[in-house]
Amino acid sequence: MPTHASLLRPRSVLFAPANRADLVAKLPRSAPDAAVIDLEDAIPATPEAKAAARPIARDAARDLIAAAPHLAVFVRVNSPHSPYFEDDLAVLTPELAGVVVPKLESAADVELVAAALQQRGLNLPIMAGLETAAGVWNAREIMTAQGEAEAGRVAWAYFGAEDYTTDLGGTRTQGNLEVLYARSQVALAARLAGVPVLDIVVTALNNPDLFREDAGQGRALGYSGKLCIHPAQVALAHEIFGPTDADAARAHALLDAAQAAAQAGHGAFSFEGQMVDEPMLVKARAILHAKSEQGSSQQASGETQ
Template structure:
C-alpha cells in the first residue's frame, strides 16, 4: 500500500483522555457486559492476548466480540468502547477487521513498529468503509525507537506502552523495580507529549495489591502518562485516584485562576497566592488540573 497518510475526520477535535482503560477477553460476553460496573473511562474487547493463539480459538471469539461490543455500546453510550485486534503482520489481523463497526471509539493495534504500519492499518480500515482512530501499542524495541513518527501519524488517536512484550522483545527480564523499562516508558511518554496524543501506562499484573498499583501508577503519572491500562475491575478506581484530580486540587486550581484573572484586571502581571509568587508555569499547571475533571456521565449498572 502507498503511504498516503489517511486522515480521519474524528481527529479534527481533541479526543478524550481516559484515566482508565479496562480490558476483557473477546470470547467472554458475560465479562464484556459487566465492564461498565467499575466505572472505567474506556474499555477494550480483546482479540489478541486474551484469546489463545490457535486459529480456531480466534475464529470462535470474533462473533462473540462483535455482538458483545455492539450490545455494550447500546447499553452504555457514554463509554469509550474499543476492540483490540491482533498485530498487523499476524495471520489473524485481516479476519479481525470483520469485528469492527463504525460505532466503536477506535481500534487498538498492538506492536506497531513504524509509521508505515500505522498507514497500512488505516488504509485497511478505510477499504472497509471505517474511519476509526487507532490506539497504537508501542511494545517492541522498534516501536519504542520509532515512537515519535508512529504517534505523529494522523490516524493515531491514542497510544499505550506495553512493558511485558517490550522486555520479551529485547530478551530482558521484568523486575519489581521496573528499571529495565524506565527508558522506554519515558521515551513513549515524551513522544506522546510531542505529538499531542493521550498515552496509557503499563499494566500492573499484581491484581489485588493496591499499594503496588498506586506506586506504579504514580510513577507513570510523574513520567507524563494520562491514564492506566487496567486488567482487573478493582484497578479502575485506583487509576482514577492517581490520574484524576481530587476535589481539593480542583478547588485550589480554580481559586488560583480566579486570583490570576483578578490580578490581571488590576493590571498586575505578578501576584502572590497562598504565600507563593505565581508565574505562568503555575497557571499552566492549574489549567492542566482542571482539564482532568472527569467528563463522562455516571456509568449505568448492568
C-alpha cells in the first residue's frame, strides 16, 4: 500500500464521479489530501450505469496514481448490501491507498469486506462510511473490527448525514441539529477506536461562509477533516482543519514556556494569563506534529506537480 503523510489525519477528501475520467484527472489541481473515485452515489443506481462506470474508474485510477504519486487515491465501491458490491471489487488494485465502503452497519459487514478483499489478494485498508441508523449505533464496533494485516482494517471513517437522515426518516436542516447526536456519536467512537474521522459534506457549492461554519462545527466535535464534493471546498477544509502558522507559533511558545518552568522546578505555570495543564501541552504537541505532516505533504505535492 502506498504511504502518504496526509493519510495520518486527512483534512480533505475530494470526490469525483467514476464515469468522468476528465474530472478524475483534475483531482490533484486543488491539492486535496486524498481523492476518491466514486462508484456509489455519483453513478445512477442501475446495473447498466454501474457496469459502464467500472472500466472507466479502473483506468482513471491507474492514470491518476501515475500522474500524481503524492496523492492518496481511493475508490468508493457500493455498499456490501447492494447488488453492485461484488462486481465493483474488480476495479480495485493494490496501488490504491484504500477502499471506501459506504453504509457499513456492523462488525460482520467489515468482516465480509475483509474476506472479499483477501480473496482477491488485495491488502487494502477501509475508509468506513457510517451513514445509517445501524451504522451510527454500531460505530465503535465497526471501527475496531480488524481484518488480517491491512486488508479489512478500518483505518479511517466518515459520517454521512444525508443518508443517515433519510434512513432515520428525518429532515435535513442548515443548522444540523437533527444530526448533532449522530455526528457526536461517530466522532466519539472514532476517538475511542483511534481512527481519524471525516465530517459531513456541504451540498451548497457556492457558499464558502456556510462551509466554514459547518466545518467549524465538525472540528469542534473532534473531526479531523471534511468530505469535499467540489474542488473549491478543499482550501476551505484545510483552512478550518489544518493548523495555521499562528497555531504552530503559539504551540512552540507554550512548550518553550513549559520547558523553562520545568527547568526552574515549577510544576505549575501560567501562559498568556491561563494556568497550564497537561492536556494543553498534549494539544500543543499534536498541533506541531500536524503542522510538520502538513509541510511534508505540501513538499511532496510541490515536487510532483
